[in-house]
Amino acid sequence: MATLADVARRAGVSTATVSRIINNSPKPVGEALRERVLAAVAELQFVPNANAQQLARADRTAVGVVVHDVSDPYFAEITRGLQRVATEHGRLVIICNSYRDPERELAYVDLLHAHQTAAIVLAGSGYHDAPITARLDRKLRLYEDTGGRVAVIGRHQHAGDAIVPENEHGGWLAADALYRLGHTTIGVIAGPRHLTTTTDRLSGLRRAARDHGHRLTTRHIEYADFGRDGGMAATSTLLDRIPGLTAIAALNDSMAVGALACLRARGIDVPGRVSLIGFDDMPISVDVTPALSTVRLPLEEIGVRAMSLVLRSPATDGPQVEHAEATLVLRDSTAGPYSA
Amino acid sequence: MATLADVARRAGVSTATVSRIINNSPKPVGEALRERVLAAVAELQFVPNANAQQLARADRTAVGVVVHDVSDPYFAEITRGLQRVATEHGRLVIICNSYRDPERELAYVDLLHAHQTAAIVLAGSGYHDAPITARLDRKLRLYEDTGGRVAVIGRHQHAGDAIVPENEHGGWLAADALYRLGHTTIGVIAGPRHLTTTTDRLSGLRRAARDHGHRLTTRHIEYADFGRDGGMAATSTLLDRIPGLTAIAALNDSMAVGALACLRARGIDVPGRVSLIGFDDMPISVDVTPALSTVRLPLEEIGVRAMSLVLRSPATDGPQVEHAEATLVLRDSTAGPYSA
């Protein structure tokens, strides 16, 4: 492993000179030396030790991202936005998967802090768990005190920058859309109840029911994992419990896809017999059959905005909270109820 | 930013002692001191500087992963496998997206090298571009010389560990399946021609044609981007160019989903009028309508194996090359040709 000193020796110059050249520092260096040094760098295949550089200069460059799971399309889209902006700024992104384990999330925050990343963006639902939330908040605040920037996506708690998707409003949109189509009872397939995303979306659904004087009911809720298989299972029990159900709201599109699979397996026509609406509008949602009606969240844009927030000059005053608009997208999986 | 020295001062001990305690080194430390130090650590909210640690000890812990794009389901699945194993070994994973830009790929290899990662795994197709390939190979070899481990997924060139998916065989399987169903001319929608994955899969297709004495033809190839929209566009031109086409082979499932969208838009029944087969078997493929027939690659397993290879004790002798088996999965998008 060649070091700076090796290069310096080989070129017959001091390490300072080599350092200046490879970082092309503002300090002028003669052309002759520069060439000698560059030649030595090439011969020795010198690759500077980034850890030593980080330690020596004070600056922080990489940025850390903690998501629940990159392979989930929801996070994949957000991450794509994050990455794009980071790359434009010449920043390396370190992606960490917490797999929805709060402890692992905490551990990753420590880790990114320890690695002196310039910023941490935390994407994904918060937890209904006060001790965890408090610990996380403390860690984040400490990190900020040492000069780190933080942005959270989709959680309320933290004091720093935040992008908050309109989950509650989105829930309202979904229920309202179904009601307008003539449905009066909605079966809900929800994610884990300890996630704030779940409860936020649910409360939007419920508010819609209240707004319509309870001619609409959203009482039937089935909780499962936020994923295709969870959606499939939840749909199955929902169907068994509520004969004649005409509408299902899934709290995310992955679950909706699972619901579709269940419905198809049972030979229940969508939207002929049952209407289905999802949430998020992930890329694939337009390609399933029937194309999924859903509440759209600008996923990639959310990523872009979060990264921009965290990379903006610190001059900007105070923590920013931006909202990401939820919009209704009606495609082919929703229709008026089948009149029995 | 509290440092080790701060903690030592606060606890009234030497930095050596603090270091021993926080790393719980084998060297024994008295109980009284240990408590004092731990208290100081807590009060000062000390978080060790990982860069300094890396520099001081010789070991490397993180591992780097370079993929074309994590938000692509193909890579998302592989990454999931990689992550799982890394996590089991307590390793941090740094994920880098090259967005299929060879230069960026090279830059990332340098970057990961510079950051002293323990290993680099390069996932995704290689390029038909000798200079690039040579440069990459040189960098990788240099990295290995300095003690780094490398594994590549899905490319032949490099000398180190490799997982090679049976792309050629998979192509053969796809074409052969279609032939057995009675199709004699296959329209192919392919990814970029400079990717080895594209050409490998294509040559499998062609071999199948030869094997069947050219009663089968795979001459009609449309190149586009490896993605949903690329697949859609390619299918469109294919359909225009070859009237009466009864079978389409897409070189990956994303393209196949795009093909499905195009076919649906044109009102062409699948598999009634046109049969469609994909490649990869990404998770969503079972949920589109009709469920996609495809050539399955054990994506997550590939990730698992690659990471295991790279994390195995160096004692193991020589570079390993493992194959990932391609298997035919016939679902609902393929059938016998419609006899005109």
Next chain:
DNA sequence: ACGTGCCAGGAAAGCGCTTACCTCTGGAGG
């Protein structure tokens, strides 16, 4: 009583860089 080991703890030498500061040119200006 004195040596002999052992053990807890500290001193200090790095790890591979960056950079503030110093030194030594040589040429311009008087």
Next chain:
DNA sequence: CCTCCAGAGGTAAGCGCTTTCCTGGCACGT
């Protein structure tokens, strides 16, 4: 001809840790 200064390069002090080696006590053996 001397002074002064700018430019080119080097010296060395860190950055925040880890770890080797050393020291000073202490309990033990004789």
